[in-house]
Amino acid sequence: MEDKQIVELYWARSETAISETEKKYGRYCHYIAYQILYNDEDAKEVVNDTYLKTWNTIPPQRPDPLKPYVGTISRQLSLNRYEAQNTQKRGGQVPLVLDELSECIPDNDSGVDIGESVALSDALNRFIWALPQRTRNIFVRRYFYMSTVAEIAKDFSMKESNVTMHLLRTRKKLEQFLKKEGFDL
Amino acid sequence: MTNTNLLQAMGRIDPKLIVDAAPDVPQKKSTNKTWVKWASLAACLCLILVGSITYFIGNNTPEIPYANYPGYTATSSFYYDGDVCDSEIASITHKGFDDTSITLSIDKKTNDPLVVAFRGWKSSNSEVITNTAADLIIYVNGEKIDAIPTAPGIYEVKIDYGKFALKCDELDPYMFVSDFGYFSLNNEGYKIDGIDGLPDLTMPE
Numbered sequence: 001m002e003d004k005q006i007v008e009l010y011w012a013r014s015e016t017a018i019s020e021t022e023k024k025y026g027r028y029c030h031y032i033a034y035q036i037l038y039n040d041e042d043a044k045e046v047v048n049d050t051y052l053k054t055w056n057t058i059p060p061q062r063p064d065p066l067k068p069y070v071g072t073i074s075r076q077l078s079l080n081r082y083e084a085q086n087t088q089k090r091g092g093q094v095p096l097v098l099d100e101l102s103e104c105i106p107d108n109d110s111g112v113d114i115g116e117s118v119a120l121s122d123a124l125n126r127f128i129w130a131l132p133q134r135t136r137n138i139f140v141r142r143y144f145y146m147s148t149v150a151e152i153a154k155d156f157s158m159k160e161s162n163v164t165m166h167l168l169r170t171r172k173k174l175e176q177f178l179k180k181e182g183f184d185l
Numbered sequence: 186m187t188n189t190n191l192l193q194a195m196g197r198i199d200p201k202l203i204v205d206a207a208p209d210v211p212q213k214k215s216t217n218k219t220w221v222k223w224a225s226l227a228a229c230l231c232l233i234l235v236g237s238i239t240y241f242i243g244n245n246t247p248e249i250p251y252a253n254y255p256g257y258t259a260t261s262s263f264y265y266d267g268d269v270c271d272s273e274i275a276s277i278t279h280k281g282f283d284d285t286s287i288t289l290s291i292d293k294k295t296n297d298p299l300v301v302a303f304r305g306w307k308s309s310n311s312e313v314i315t316n317t318a319a320d321l322i323i324y325v326n327g328e329k330i331d332a333i334p335t336a337p338g339i340y341e342v343k344i345d346y347g348k349f350a351l352k353c354d355e356l357d358p359y360m361f362v363s364d365f366g367y368f369s370l371n372n373e374g375y376k377i378d379g380i381d382g383l384p385d386l387t388m389p390e
Contacts, residue, residue: 027211031210063375067203067207069208101188116269120190120191120194128199136205139206147208151208
């Protein structure tokens with residue numbers, strides 16, 4: 001079923017919307033949740049929460065396409081749960097990704113206001129769009145989807161060491177870019 | 186700014202970037218989720234009830250059409266005296282259940298979040314002009330809570346119904362068939378108690 005048809009089902013308050021979302025994006029959402037939580041049961045709960053949140057937000061939202069919409073919800077709910085459970089000991093990609101991102105922004109605990117948060121998202125978008133397509137997709141795979149380096153290497157037919165180097169260079173570029181944009185690093 | 190801020194900011198990137206870089210995850214071929222089955226069952230029940238239950242207003246004794254499990258579902262068909270269709274729009278108010286003692290009981294931890302569905306009004310033979318969804322309000326120790334609970338326990342509930350208006354059908358002005366203000370709780374382990382009947386109806390004057 002097309003995304004638009006599924007969204008129409010949500011607008012019509014038809015429960016079929018949820019089963020169609022599950023069929024089309026259930027595993028996709030589970031993938032995102034699992035990369036963060038590293039626990040199958042938690043990931044399943046997050047996926048169900050994703051359906052509920054999608055149900056509660058459409059309407060008024062009318063996302064097109066639906067995929068990044070449910071993906072972003074899954075990611076955010078997973079991060080919330082991760083934070084709540086303090087699952088550092090469990091593993092997963094979050095501690096590693098956070099560690100890598102520290103190279104771009106040292107963790108100085110100064111927080112961020114909403115305006116800066118919007119500006120940061122805007123700058124990130126511009127930065128990512130300016131990257132070559134392959135580099136861009138690798139970067140998003142790592143820092144949005146939190147895919148493992150091994151997985152990225154397999155999907156992009158690269159050696160793991162090359163992926164690591166690719167990411168390292170991109171992070172260096174991001175650090176310079178953010179400094180140039182005037183962010184307080 | 187922290188690395189966590191950057192991680193959060195990655196969640197707000199352009200949706201196209203997210204789609205372009207999406208991992209190749211196969212779609213599901215079939216669904217096995219228990220709660221989805223319950224949701225489907227509830228939807229079927231609704232359809233059956235819509236077709237089979239008649240609720241007379243006025244001199245007729247109202248029937249109480251609802252199913253308690255897996256949730257609460259109320260549907261009705263009802264007839265009017267012709268007077269109500271003197272106006273183009275028949276406006277009907279369903280009062281809430283404020284004066285009754287309703288509880289939501291959760292008797293076991295479930296992995297599925299509570300799904301409250303179909304909280305609006307529908308009509309199969311008349312155009313719905315306005316539609317105000319019923320609101321399920323849940324209290325813990327007298328305090329209204331925003332999120333639907335998942336932990337086992339008994340919660341106080343109020344159901345706040347709104348109004349809806351139907352356009353009279355010129356071909357059959359004396360009858361409306363509507364699913365009004367009903368909802369279903371599509372989860373095993375969740376149960377609504379204390380609803381003794383349909384909400385009171387206030388007919389247009």
